[in-house]
Amino acid sequence: MSSREKEPTHNPLRPGTLEEARAQTMNEEEFERVKEILGRVPNVTELAIFAVMWSEHCSYKNSILELKTLPRSGKRLLVDAGQENAGLVDIGDGLAVAFKIESHNHPSAVEPFQGAATGVGGILRDIFTMGARPLAVLDSLRFGNLDDAHTRFLFDGVVRGIGHYGNCFGVPTAAGEVNFDPAYSGNPLINAMAVGVLHVDRLMTAKASGVGNPVFYVGSRTGRDGIHGATFASEELSGDDDAKRPAVQVGDPFAEKLLLEATLELAETDAVVSIQDMGAAGLTCSSTEMIAAGGVGMDLDLDKIPLRQDGIVPWEILLSESQERMLLIARKGHEHKIRKVFDKWELQAVEVGRITEGGRFRVFQKGETVADVPAWDLVLGGGAPQYKREYRKPDALDALAAFDPLTLPEPDDCNRTLLTLLADPDIASKQWIYEQYDHSVRTNSALEPGFGDAAVIRVEGTDKGLAVKTDCNARYVRLNPRRGTILAVAEAARNVACVGAKPVAITNCLNFGHPYKPEVYYFFHEAVAGMGEACRAFDTPVTGGNVSFYNETLGQAVLATPVIGMLGIMDDVTRFNGSSFVESGDEVYLLGDANGHGLGGSSYLKVIHDKVAGEISTVDLDHENRLFDLLVKLAEKQLIRSAHDISDGGLAVCLAECCITDRRTMTGVSVDFPADGSIAAHLFGESPGRVVVSVKPELQTDFEREARECRVPFRWIGSTGGDNFRWKDYIDLPLGELADAYYNSIPDFMNRS
């Protein structure tokens, strides 16, 4: 009927060639290995299966050896990293938190709205296929500069896409971060994190078992969407990609919402053996990973797969990344329960195969065997290739670190400098973004975006709270990847501690350039080493995550961006701290090293002096641990009114934010904290381990005693009150002026056309 069929004479059994393997990013050595494994030349269908499973995206072949050095277990972890779709952290009372972050960078570069939307959809499915109800979504975004029209188009589309999916699905988009740097202009980073809660005894695994058990295909129909999306993500974007435009997946959040409810209803029954999302590499990846994990095989009948269009050939069906689909293995004899639930939610559930003995993945069409491959050899942790990559420290790093920021002239007008920093899109209010996200649906959002250093979400049906945040300052990583990643973990943990939660575990999304370039791989190697060091020190193991290589445009890599997603827990969700000053007459303290300097890699250098250089601060990991303990105790005992971490823009920006981030109660401050050296460093330095807190006068002694007991240095620096931010003769600005700079910056950019 249709004249648009790609290969009307496609023969799924025709032997594949080395050229075809290469076109699918497989090298000669890998092609030879496939022949060895099968004992023959693979047919084109089998070749596509191997190519996609051995792609970077599915196999982690260039990263897994490094990732194995991370701390991946701990007393709270119920599964080790990589065992299930997402990490699982015990929070007591039979409950566990499932959480994970994933990138959708390349799809979003070509189609920002759908790319970002389907990124959110994918990570949500990872969470709820475990039987967990998603409680929050976070997003970590990187774009080029907002004065570029194409960047504004990408930024606008991504924000709309995230909102479109999360709002309709009904999960609060609770927190996140966004940074702007020209290095991301051709290759934005879109990382989405989802957090959910489940009853441990209702965990649904991704491990197939039980020979003879039926395999169900569930959800939307299969089209040609995103075919080779998985292999595509493993190639850098080339200049003519606008013309090439691979098929884009379109998300259907309504279908996903129905899938969620149906899946959670099924988790209450005994009908499901295992279940997995069809994400990257669709049917192929979900089937083979499930059977490889369970040491069984599967027979799959392609004639039964619900298709959306005619003429789709076997390899396309197997690789399609059509959204909102899952593969489910049912307990034999309980099929009626599966059908009943999916009928209720008006979803398709079709029996498409059976679990078999022996570990083969066999695919049939019209009575013919179109593929017969051993599952174990396809998967990560099985026979998929693993490579140790070469790395080399770039020469430029030492020269960058040698730059001394104190050789620059002091700011002549600190008021103006502060206003410029507050209006920098990295620092400015992100209200324009988060107001497009429903962040209060499900009535668990105790601390909403903009009001605190992390989101605080109540665990439904309990008094417990979760605090979640993503962080990564890629400028620091650029200057010193190991230390920069330690700083990212420390900042994420500090943010979570500031709201009153104990940091317990992380997930991570590692966004890097081409792994075959030794200077790029150096950043990856060092970042993983730094993450491991910090996570061991904080006892926040790595529960899982995602690696995204090939983030390059025209041979130029993005800034190495290892995003950390931190999970914190609190016993009493009502005892959280916001970041804003609450009332006049409170005392303001600086926790941490009062002589902190830290201009290397700072926002001040970048925004005011257009320089990304200098030695970045080291992190005192023991001090950070004591600080986290103190902050949690202060929240539990309700000894402070607010807590705000000092990061981009230093103490001056931190204090300004404390004054204005709650627009209902804007409260001024008078600061009496003189510089005893560089004024720039004193006001705008970013040395870590420092937090500004406000304390009611009658609680001052209790607060100070607690800080002494936790061995955290503190210093009184001022008092709240008035309608200005005053600091010696450095700064005197009305709050209205600060608020204008802070709140209008991003909307002003986005109102340009």
Place this chain on the structure above:
Amino acid sequence: MTEPETIETTRWGVVIFPGSNCDKDALDAVGRICGQKATPVWHRDIDLEEFDGIILPGGFSYGDYLRAGAIARFAEVMESVIEFAGHGGLVIGICNGFQVLAETRLLPGALMRNKDLRFICREVNLRVERSDTPFTNMIETGRVIKLPIAHNEGSFYLPPKQLEELESNRQVLFRYCDPNGNITAESNPNGSLNNIAGIVNRQGNVLGMMPHPERRCDPLLGDPDGFDLFGSAIDYINRN
């Protein structure tokens, strides 16, 4: 222990359409927080006899594809909701629920795309225009309450003549306002005519509103202004 006089527990049904996503929030607000009996009602259920009040919750029924509320209007349960309202039962449509009530014609008007063409989630100020309705008898006229909105299609529209009628019948219950209760263009988040955020039918027993009272019942989530709205309705049912 309370007074010997027993306060009846009122019975509420919360309708779930495919794609509803604030059903749990409404059940939680009326059940756990207000202490009433709150029961989910599937969109195929048609028996509403056991209930004193019905809530059509927020969300994206049928994905809001075509028009918000357009498909849910044809759900089997809606026949029963129309009948329930006809007998004077209290019906509250929140956000998507308001859109469904408008499509059903239980309430006049249409909810169109926000004027800035963006989804908006923020806390807004609302002026309460009447305290002589079942939904506001605990809130004095002119009081400013704060409730969150979270919608893409909340711009209230009605042709001029009908709008005049709506106003002269005093059917407007909530208007977007500034913190001092002034009805200004700046405080209108979505372009609604006359800053309209919530209306009742002529009989006064059917309420539709874009803001979410169920998100402001638990003190954990902010000032519990929404509690007064449900409290009013519960009180009304108990007195009648």
Place this chain on the structure above:
Amino acid sequence: MKARVSVRLKPAILDPQGKAVLNSLQQLGYDEVTSVRIGKLIELELDSHDSGDMEQRLEELSRRLLTNPLMETFDIELEDDDRTGDH
């Protein structure tokens, strides 16, 4: 048989999408464009060749579901795409 239902906002109703597109077009230099109204196009495939009854049913379904008569109007266009003519 195929039917196309074009749904548009009534002329009196503000169309913010149309306004936004008009602004962009004028900024791009297309000064000759003086008004933009955005609607939607709904394509239906029909299993019937009795166009008399069908037109009436299409009117009805357009009024009942496809449009909100308070703010929208519609046109229906019928197209016989059965080029084999086997009926």
